[in-house]
Amino acid sequence: MSSAGQGGGEQAREVPGQPPLTVTAPLLLRTHELSWEALEHLVVALAVQADHALESRPFGRGGQAQDGVDVVAFFTSQPPAVYQAKRYEKFTAADLRKAVAAYADGSRPFDAHRLVIVTTADVRDTKVDLELTQLREQHQDLVVDLWGRQQLSDMLFVLPDLVRRFFGEDTMRVFCRPMLDREMQADIRDVSKGQALEDYLAHFGSYLSEGLHGLVGLTLEEQNGAEGVLSTELAAWLRPGRHVQVVGSSGTGKSHTLAHTALGLAQVGWLPILLRAGVYEGRLEDSLDESVAPFTSQSADRLVGAARLEGLPVVLLVDAINECPSRFQDRLMLQLSSWCRRAEATLVSTSHEFVNVPAVIGGAQLRTVDPTSQQRAALLRCYGVGPQQEEVVEEECKAFETAFELSMAAQLTRRLPIGAGRAALLDAYLGEQLQRASQPTALRQVLHRWAMLMDERLAGWLPLAEAQRSAAQVLVALGGAVGVVDEALRSPVVQVRHRRVEFRHEKLLSFRT
Secondary structure, three states: OOOOOOOOOOOOOOOOOOOOOOOOOOEEEEEOOOOHHHHHHHHHHHHOOOOOEEEEEEOOOOOOOOOOOEEEEEOOOOOOEEEEEEEEOOOOOHHHHHHHHHHHOOOOOOHHOOEEEEEEOOOOOOHHHHHHHHHHHHOOEEEEEEEOOOOOOHHOOOOOOHHHHOHHHHHHHHHHOOOOOHHHHHHHHHHOOOOOOHHHHHHHHHHOOOOOOOOOOEEEEEEOOOOEEHHHHHHHOOOOOOOOEEEHHHOOHHHHHHHHHHHHHHHHHOOOEOOOOEHHHHHHHHHHHHHHHHHOOHHHHHHHHHHHHHHOOOEEEEEHHHHOHHHHHHHOOOOOOHHHHHHHHEEEEEOOOOOOOOOOOEEEEEEEEOHHHHHHHHHHHHHHOOOHHHHHHHHHHHOOOOOOHHHHHHHHHOOOOOOOOOHHHHOOOOOOHHOOOOOHHHHHHHHHHHHHHHHHHHOOOOEHHHHHHHHHHHHHOOOOOOOOHHHHHHHOOOOOOOOOOEEEEEEHHHHOO
């Protein structure tokens, strides 16, 4: 392991002659400086600490036939996993194909259901990604994962002891957020003894409850064919360690269900942390701290430490993984896996489609389905349709299928054009929400500009300062009053959180068209 202690992180380059605006920790470790022996030992350690194996060890010794296995890991409740360690400077699609064939087309020792190819090289390459997709389709009886330099760095970020062991003390100090030391443990005990947990739960519940409409029980269908669960029962159905993904198209009530689930869990003694995946920018701890900041002066880690001392289960609810920038999604899933393992937290996430997750956070898969006739009627009643109007309104709403569409239609009783479709419904809803504005046309143009900027950035939000600046530019061009900027920020279709402006529902991004 002679080179193991020499690897460090790569520092961001500064523009000559200009002071840096921020001091950024290195994002990648110098994995290519590891010796092959060090890499193999690192894989053994990661199998236990990142994949949560009960036991892992190198397979065989030099000169023996290994049939595509360098490391094998054993688990308590799932088949073994096998790992290959590849100390490469460059890793190609052909290298990936050859590595998978070495195991999949051989004798398959240990009858593993999962093969992880680990390389010190950077694997960010479109050809490698396409080859990986093709290999997964070709070997559907085998889960094939690929860990390159970025994936290893993301996993190791929350494992400072391993970074110290394989890359040295100095690298650990600049690359990692150190594990809780004795001083922080003492702080956690103080937090636990005081009112911080109670205050967090009270402020969190108060904030989330404000303006939150009642929840109608809609069916969540289990992907494996098992009996599903109603959205109103999800909090009671959850158990510590029962990770779950909830997926469905836009407007099917996923975020609404997640908010009610978070409230329900808080009321029965869980510590919930609600994170919107769209604000994740590469460091999970930063995003978690931002998520809890409105409700406490403590960091997320200290709250979790206090909850564990008090015996409270921890649940991390991650909303709209589909809104996380695509370049960050793999990193997010790896960091979620490491954080949940370290915090002993249960993960509940929503997205448009199921996402590939590390085995540590694999679990139930639930999908939303169209409301039944009884559920449609309950939705209309929940949003204000009286018993005498039900039959007429239901007839008007035949074109609408999702919970969000039905909730809007219920609020526009007898104000929708005959035969209105989704576009007319949304336009009528927006008109209703903006009717009290001093300059509705100018306000629409401001919202349109914000939606266009979000669309250009493939993001679901804008920094508050940029939103204000772009709105002012629109109003100058239109000759509108500057007060419309504040009206736009206070309008019912957007919200301002953590100095970010976002639309209250992704369907409202239709302002861009």
